[in-house]
Amino acid sequence: MSSTTSNRRTLRQQAMQNIHQIAPHQFTGSHRVYLDAGEDIQVPCRAVTLTDALKSQIFLYDCSGAFGDPAQQVNVRRGLPTLRQTWLDARQDTTPTQRQFSPDDIELEQWPTEFSSDCRRALPGKTVTQLHYARAGIITAEMKFIACRENMAIDNLASQQDERLQPQQSGRSFGAHIPKHINAEFVRAEVAAGRAIIPLNINHPEAEPMIIGRNFLVKVNANIGNSSVSSSIEEEVEKLIWSTRWGADTVMDLSTGRRIHQTREWIIRNSPVPIGTVPIYQCLEKVGGKVDALSWELFLETLQEQAEQGVDYFTIHAGVLWEFLPLTAKRLTGIVSRGGAIMAQWCQTKQQQNFIYQHFREICALCAQYDISLSLGDGLRPGSIADANDEAQFAELRTLGELTKIAWEYDVQVMIEGPGHVPLQLIEANMTEQLKHCHEAPFYTLGPLTTDIAPGYDHITSGIGAALIGWFGCAMLCYVTPKEHLGLPDKEDVKQGLITYKIAAHAADLAKGHPAAQLRDNALSAARYDFRWQDQFNLALDPDTARAYYQQSAPAGQADEHAEFCSMCGPKFCSMKLNQQLRDLAVPVDAVRPHTLVANSNASTNNADATALAKELV
């Protein structure tokens, strides 16, 4: 055994060890609570009990599923409990069946599991998508779950008990219409209109329902997955659990290396959030990387294989049309989407139209049987500031709009992927063009990166663009990690990417005026003003880091939770403390004298005089 193989094995064992360590996990000062959505529907959330006199509870949206519940024990070799099993059974429109596709790898004894080899499929003639139910006027359990989940913060008792927590600011919504209180009928109506999607494959009953649409909270996606030169199954499962801890609303498994099927199986069985994939990646692995060996038959077979496993949404590059390729010829960075580049090369090599486009209706028919949502990939997205908003990009976008209408004919849920690299002044046009050409189907963008000059910090270059496009109406933001353009992200990169994107999403929610958004800001700021340090940490997006930074820089003996200052300013210069002293002093408003513009009267306006005056002063 080479030392490299030995190292890899150690890494994998380490990762498996870590999975056991992080499941279950609860942040210090938080505890798992389930909100009752009626009809035995329990919605998980992270609750923080404040330490002020009111002892209010603040409920926070929680993506971590059973991994965030100390009362549950998860065996990652068996997978998560199947939350949606009874809902799916009750609908009586699906049937259990043996899977047709099994693992593609013989090394599986290294990863023994107790996963089922069955799957579920729609009964003949049945469409089982949430869009289908929504159009039929049916409010599903998934929709009820989602309504409760989206309202979490509004339903907080805290907001009624402490008037400081009420939102003060109104938003600017750019055409979004977010009701004061979201109910299940609103969820249904938005799905029916195609303005929102609920990506939930019937073969992923472990997933907790969530919604992607611009009249809901802005969501965040994290990409994980191995590449041929890095990482193992255990590491990817660990990244999955880690991602949901830090707030990933969906996770894309972008594996391109060996054991793709098995890696995905582990991910889906253990994922409390919807899983997306880019099926063409697996196809290319199957043909040893030879683009011209790709075919529609292989693609369809791969979709079927992933459908049985439970993939919740497929990114397919159906809009990379053969005739658009010359539009990229003058670009600075050509085609930067992996899927886009693969399909472009196929079209050009074969001198044929993109087979994903040609067979789009067949794909829709398949998706309708499993409720797989389509994420129409932007294979021609710009990869540099220079290429932003060009004709290649917008030609593809218009095509995606045509395909959206076709998917809707099949009751298949659709979202549209967007760029990429876009300078600030061109971001709004991306959103307005998308709304116009794609009939308000949800937009799902990568960033966009607002400059190209900071490799190593592209979570930040893109977090700026993400906040902006989220405000303008983008429904889900695909994170970018610090390693973008440089290498495969590790756990710490995943966390940095996610925290940055949760910031962007929340800043966008605030800016749109989402009624549930400002409560958390207010609760945290009130804690800050009151020197309730622990509350401030507990309410933070990353309680661990906030707590560690405070303790690390506080001098010995002063890092206690009652200190009325921190090391940034020290005790004499803490404005919060000074201000509290001021309030203690406060005189009534009418005792204050009126503004007297004294500054205008005690010196002349002549420079020479002024200088003379200054001389006297000196």
Added chain:
Amino acid sequence: MSSTTSNRRTLRQQAMQNIHQIAPHQFTGSHRVYLDAGEDIQVPCRAVTLTDALKSQIFLYDCSGAFGDPAQQVNVRRGLPTLRQTWLDARQDTTPTQRQFSPDDIELEQWPTEFSSDCRRALPGKTVTQLHYARAGIITAEMKFIACRENMAIDNLASQQDERLQPQQSGRSFGAHIPKHINAEFVRAEVAAGRAIIPLNINHPEAEPMIIGRNFLVKVNANIGNSSVSSSIEEEVEKLIWSTRWGADTVMDLSTGRRIHQTREWIIRNSPVPIGTVPIYQCLEKVGGKVDALSWELFLETLQEQAEQGVDYFTIHAGVLWEFLPLTAKRLTGIVSRGGAIMAQWCQTKQQQNFIYQHFREICALCAQYDISLSLGDGLRPGSIADANDEAQFAELRTLGELTKIAWEYDVQVMIEGPGHVPLQLIEANMTEQLKHCHEAPFYTLGPLTTDIAPGYDHITSGIGAALIGWFGCAMLCYVTPKEHLGLPDKEDVKQGLITYKIAAHAADLAKGHPAAQLRDNALSAARYDFRWQDQFNLALDPDTARAYYQQSAPAGQADEHAEFCSMCGPKFCSMKLNQQLRDLAVPVDAVRPHTLVANSNASTNNADATALAKELV
């Protein structure tokens, strides 16, 4: 000696050791070049020679002064060379004199220096500000230096040699008017109009001229300075040099602990960038932290002391009027500016109007003698999303506008400080109100933070707001570090804050359409497309991190600079590589067939049929 004292001494020795290590410093792949601005004016920049066939040089704005020039040796106990000495002498409007104020601390033998105890003062009746010269139609050497510096990228030979480097995107300027080529007369005119300032005390001849105004590159300020519970002189000098390496255009010394005078002396003597302070901090130290012991006389004396040392701009909280205090009573987080809170408490305790406001003209007269710019502090800025854009904030802003006009009577340069915590949708109003009420004097904002929920990541919450307000016209962005609200930043925090803000500033420059901005993005993206990894790293805002991330995640043996992929995607899935193969294949545009909407024709629109079709496929 206690172990704490011993630890502190070790820390200080470590810091001094670090100063020697980082001076001089040159990034791998970069070299110092001086651009000729005529009349023996040499403007430093960081040059990167590309490795492509053209071997073009890219010139990058460089704030690191002599510390970035391997040909220079800097002794930090003696300070930097006095670049502006001859220019100041040539004007014959100043005179050397003994300083009136000496260090306030007896421990100085620990920090022996060779700094001069002389200073320079305007001759009687003379005003020595850049605004004064500008209004008189005089183009100073400083203005010529600045014109060359601002044009750096435009003058790049590279942009003429390689058409890929030419900017493609036009900006949206929100009323800014940036010429294609900046010349010294334009600099003069902008200063004369009050739209830009050149903060350069005649007692800081070590500083390299720079300009702050919305028709120039957006600038970034870094705050350093000790607090009573943390850090030493050596550590602060180290942070200063470190800050300029990462692009700080100005540095504020916000020291509040002991040895304020001496810390500042070391900082100014070693600073290639303008230094700002908040003089009220030192005043408060002088009176042992007792706010009611503050007085105008003490304040004036402190201004004089700092003027002699060479402070380039003063932040003074002249707009915190007594009568505005009741406006803060209903706020969630009251007054969060340290200076604002101090002045508010003083007004309320003494039942008197703010003495900085009362004596504003005397302050202007003093500043006119040294060319100290005024940065009118926003003492009532909002400290939480809840308090953004309230009447307290805007009442103060209008007062700052009145004071701006008074300062201009004295030919004193002025900029206006801004918030704070502001959600995305309220940022633009901050800029438009500032332009309206403050007569286009440059705006200088802290962030703004776009949400309160991410302590530990406020460089990012605020970097988003900074990019936006920079685009809207803010001239300088005061950085925020990850430790904001939690503790005093260390070196790594300073770097993180700076890189984030350089990203924000550059994203804003791109968005405004600054003609010099896009070249660097294009050069970096061209390098990325060509797999010129070293060029990509060398052009990055942080070459060290980009290089380290690439090498760290590349598998053994593949981390070479010619690899046509990275570990993110591996060799088969590199879109850049695929795309290059595509271009090799490329057929002429007219060989491509027209768009045929095949997707519309090969399946019916009926769901039942679609399902049947899918069944066949399965």
